[in-house]
Amino acid sequence: MNWVPYGSKGLLYRFAVKVGDEAFAKGCAIAAELQRNPPPGLIEFVPAFTTVLVRFQEEEQAAATRADLLQRFERIGNVAPPPGKLTEIPVVYSGVDLERVAESHQLTTREVIEIHSATIYKVYMLGFSPGFPYLGDLDARLHTSRLASPRTRVPAGSVAIGGEHTGIYSVEGPGGWNIIGHTSVKLFDPAKQGAEMFLLRQGDCVRFVPAIE
Amino acid sequence: MELCRIEAVALRMSLQDRGRAGWGRYGVPPSGSMDDHAAEWANRLLDNPPKAPVLEILGPGARLRFLRDTWIAVAGAKGKWPAWRATQMHANEVFDMREIEAGLWSYVAVKDGFDCGVWLDSASVYPRAGFGELLRAGDVLSRKPMSDLALPAGVSARVAPWTEQRDYSKPPALRVWHGPQWDLFSEEQRQRFFAQAWTVSPQSDRVGYRLSGEALAHQTGELLSEPVIPGTIQVPDNGQPIVTMRDGPTVGGYAKLGVLDERDISWLAQVQPGRQVRFVLADEA
Numbered sequence: 001m002n003w004v005p006y007g008s009k010g011l012l013y014r015f016a017v018k019v020g021d022e023a024f025a026k027g028c029a030i031a032a033e034l035q036r037n038p039p040p041g042l043i044e045f046v047p048a049f050t051t052v053l054v055r056f057q058e059e060e061q062a063a064a065t066r067a068d069l070l071q072r073f074e075r076i077g078n079v080a081p082p083p084g085k086l087t088e089i090p091v092v093y094s095g096v097d098l099e100r101v102a103e104s105h106q107l108t109t110r111e112v113i114e115i116h117s118a119t120i121y122k123v124y125m126l127g128f129s130p131g132f133p134y135l136g137d138l139d140a141r142l143h144t145s146r147l148a149s150p151r152t153r154v155p156a157g158s159v160a161i162g163g164e165h166t167g168i169y170s171v172e173g174p175g176g177w178n179i180i181g182h183t184s185v186k187l188f189d190p191a192k193q194g195a196e197m198f199l200l201r202q203g204d205c206v207r208f209v210p211a212i213e
Numbered sequence: 214m215e216l217c218r219i220e221a222v223a224l225r226m227s228l229q230d231r232g233r234a235g236w237g238r239y240g241v242p243p244s245g246s247m248d249d250h251a252a253e254w255a256n257r258l259l260d261n262p263p264k265a266p267v268l269e270i271l272g273p274g275a276r277l278r279f280l281r282d283t284w285i286a287v288a289g290a291k292g293k294w295p296a297w298r299a300t301q302m303h304a305n306e307v308f309d310m311r312e313i314e315a316g317l318w319s320y321v322a323v324k325d326g327f328d329c330g331v332w333l334d335s336a337s338v339y340p341r342a343g344f345g346e347l348l349r350a351g352d353v354l355s356r357k358p359m360s361d362l363a364l365p366a367g368v369s370a371r372v373a374p375w376t377e378q379r380d381y382s383k384p385p386a387l388r389v390w391h392g393p394q395w396d397l398f399s400e401e402q403r404q405r406f407f408a409q410a411w412t413v414s415p416q417s418d419r420v421g422y423r424l425s426g427e428a429l430a431h432q433t434g435e436l437l438s439e440p441v442i443p444g445t446i447q448v449p450d451n452g453q454p455i456v457t458m459r460d461g462p463t464v465g466g467y468a469k470l471g472v473l474d475e476r477d478i479s480w481l482a483q484v485q486p487g488r489q490v491r492f493v494l495a496d497e498a
Contacts, residue, residue, distance in 0.1 A: 007390045007442070007444065009475075012393045046464075048439050051393075051437075055442070128463070129341065130342045
């Protein structure tokens with residue numbers, strides 16, 4: 001079964017077993033489908049790496065529309081990755097954890113920077129905090145476990161590695177990822193209106209451009 | 214129109230409404246009143262629309278000085294002040310909220326709601342995103358300027374029915390639905406969850422309520438982060454469940470045993486740290 005109930009008014013649909021191009025393309029296609037043809041009573045949908053949560057106002061709506069919705073998801077099949085908007089983000093690679101990350105992989109800091117900035121990343125989802133992008137796929141040579149005990153204060157704009165992903169702290173707050181750099185680009189701006197508050201969205205692409213301070 | 218001044222703050226004071234549902238895919242939690250049942254009654258007692266912002270107060274210690282005559286309605290925690298009813302305040306009168314006997318969160322509504330900022334269609338303050346700030350001593354709250362000063366008819370007799378005035382010292386067993394990783398917990402572990410009384414940890418806040426008790430084991434290994442909503446019950450490796458609350462993250466990587474029924478989040482919110490709560494499977498409740 002590729003779906004499970006999520007509370008009384010929601011369902012979680014699993015569209016892939018692992019992250020990668022296929023999961024990304026399918027996640028984007030499902031989000032597009034939900035936006036084009038929202039089922040009756042839809043409150044919201046929240047896409048993640050391999051799953052999407054669909055929430056309804058009422059229990060009856062969730063039950064009534066489920067079969068049709070799952071069929072629509074199944075029909076999406078294997079689609080080509082969409083041409084996601086590419087955003088270039090300048091990064092000063094001087095994060096407090098950069099040297100430790102390099103040492104743990106027997107790399108020089110320069111190699112870490114080269115590897116990290118060579119990939120065009122996919123925004124699998126936003127989460128954790130407003131506008132925080134979970135980016136993949138991170139080169140396996142840079143996979144680094146999260147800190148055993150998270151920092152209480154990580155500045156906004158910190159570019160970091162958490163396990164198999166990389167991301168950018170969108171607001172100041174606690175965090176357990178390894179900080180390798182910093183960008184002055186604002187990922188989240190509460191002074192703007194509606195969806196314009198968020199620089200990135202699911203389905204976008206990101207390229208990091210090494211910059212000097 | 215200036216309405217009241219905060220002379221003393223409680224543990225946490227902020228304006229909240231029913232929250233900003235629908236922004237989860239941008240990483241924005243819904244926020245909103247921790248005890249939506251009490252907040253709704255505070256508004257209802259004044260004929261306010263259900264979405265009118267209310268003042269949310271955590272714990273005892275708040276003191277509000279009113280700057281003009283007005284009607285307010287207070288609901289939520291039980292203390293030495295009139296609650297679950299409309300109360301008339303006169304200019305220069307003080308509403309003092311000392312000593313709580315039961316519950317944690319109180320809600321103060323004013324006729325037509327407070328005049329305040331709005332972010333993504335909601336007045337709910339969420340400082341982490343820059344959506345407003347917590348209130349401090351000396352802050353002055355205003356009422357919507359267009360408000361009609363006339364009192365709503367019959368408001369003086371307004372008291373919430375006693376069946377709606379909750380006794381937070383005696384929460385019912387809270388209803389839980391299956392979560393995405395329900396099947397990764399053995400029958401024995403699930404029974405352990407429902408059979409014991411869980412103690413609410415002092416490390417609980419608007420983000421999440423931590424429960425402590427006999428640890429739960431599961432065989433999930435490393436999980437990819439999946440969506441989380443208020444009420445999601447996650448079980449980290451230490452086996453002590455965390456219930457996501459209104460300001461909680463929108464995704465989480467721990468095993469999700471269940472989802473608290475949205476009607477019962479208000480009950481859990483009011484359980485004081487150190488006190489206990491039980492759960493029951495929703496379809497058996």
